[in-house]
Amino acid sequence: MKDILFISKKTPEEISKKLGGIFDVRLLEPSPLLGKPVCCHADMLVASIGGELIVCSYYLEANKELFGGVAVTAVDEKHGEKYPLDVLLNCFELDGAVYGRKKSASGYIIRQAKSFVNVNQGYAHCSALIAGGCAVTSDEGIYGALTKNGADALLIRPGYIALPGYDHGFIGGASFAYRRTVYFFGSLSHHPDGEKIRGFLSDHGFSVNELSSLPLLDLGGAAVYEIEN
Numbered sequence: 692m693k694d695i696l697f698i699s700k701k702t703p704e705e706i707s708k709k710l711g712g713i714f715d716v717r718l719l720e721p722s723p724l725l726g727k728p729v730c731c732h733a734d735m736l737v738a739s740i741g742g743e744l745i746v747c748s749y750y751l752e753a754n755k756e757l758f759g760g761v762a763v764t765a766v767d768e769k770h771g772e773k774y775p776l777d778v779l780l781n782c783f784e785l786d787g788a789v790y791g792r793k794k795s796a797s798g799y800i801i802r803q804a805k806s807f808v809n810v811n812q813g814y815a816h817c818s819a820l821i822a823g824g825c826a827v828t829s830d831e832g833i834y835g836a837l838t839k840n841g842a843d844a845l846l847i848r849p850g851y852i853a854l855p856g857y858d859h860g861f862i863g864g865a866s867f868a869y870r871r872t873v874y875f876f877g878s879l880s881h882h883p884d885g886e887k888i889r890g891f892l893s894d895h896g897f898s899v900n901e902l903s904s905l906p907l908l909d910l911g912g913a914a915v916y917e918i919e920n
Contacts, residue, residue, distance in 0.1 A: 694869075695761060695916040699731040702910050706876055706902045714915075720754050722747075724770040725777055728856030732911020734816040734864060735770070738780040739914050740789055740800055745780060761916050766799045778813035783821050783863070785842055790833065791815045810836050816912065818861045822868040825895045827888055829862060845891045847884040852907040853877075860909020862888075867913035874900045877907035 696714035698707070700721065710716050719737070721730035729735050738745040748765040751758060770777050775795040782791030782800055789804035792813040801807050811832045812818050819837075820827040826842055828834050829849040837844040847862065854860030866875045873892055878901045879885030889899055 692918045694918050696869075697733050697737055697757075697914040697916070699733065699910045701731050702876075703903065703908070706910075709902050710874070717757055719911075720757065722750055722770060724749070724772060726772050726856075728854060729777070729911060732817070732864065733914045734781055734814075734912045735777060736780065736911075737914040738782055738797070738800060738816075740782065740784050741803055741805075743803070744914060744916055745797070745800065747780070764799070766797050768797050768799075775813045778815075781814050781816045783816040783819055785821050785826060785837065786824055786840070788840055790819070790836060808836050808840065814861065817864040817909070819863045820866045820868070820873065821863070822873050822892060822897050823895060825891070827862050827891065843895070845888065847882075847888065851882045852909050854909035860907070862907075864909035864911050865907040867915070868897065869915055871896055872898050872900050874902055874913075875907060876910050877901065877903045877905050879907070881906035 693715040697717050697719055700718040707716055719731045744763045746763050748767050749769055751765045768779055778795045779797045782789050782796050788806040788808050790808045790810055793809040795813050812830045818828055818830040819833055826837050826844045829847050834844050834846045850859045852860040852865050866873055879889055
């Protein structure tokens with residue numbers, strides 16, 4: 692059986708077809724409580740923390756079939772349309788520490804975290820590509836928090852990533868890591884730090900799979916649910 696991949700319903704067909712050869716692709720339906728540009732984004736709708744997939748109960752109730760066969764933890768908190776009410780699940784984990792904006796993060800995530808590192812950037816997961824024990828980000832605050840905690844991180848230039856409805860998107864939303872491969876929603880060749888990103892990931896034992904020849908597109912990253920064999 693293929694592992695399950697949750698990605699935005701707005702994912703271009705070219706990309707979803709390629710991923711469909713590797714994963715059981717589940718396209719995330721829009722949340723009526725989130726702004727339209729990010730209403731289907733995995734980094735807004737599904738948090739992967741401590742081996743758990745965490746979703747809001749209102750979203751799970753409306754999309755039970757989407758999560759069929761998947762063990763998820765539902766929290767009663769609800770999204771708000773405007774920042775920072777929209778980022779309650781937008782956290783990431785690296786080396787056992789969870790990073791996010793503590794004032795906005797789900798109380799459940801904060802309580803479950805062995806260590807919660809506060810950052811000013813509410814869109815923490817969107818802003819950081821996490822691959823094993825390393826990270827890539829254009830956010831100086833997140834970069835500082837990661838390096839302070841001993842993580843190997845690469846700071847890149849902001850921008851050069853499309854997110855319709857906003858000036859630009861972020862590297863975490865334009866990619867995801869699975870096993871020893873990082874998948875990009877677009878081509879690194881359009882990013883001025885593309886080769887630096889490629890080399891950094893290679894140094895950490897990750898290969899790169901560019902899913903399109905177009906510029907990088909922020910689709911909200913992805914959440915993977917691994918099937919136990």
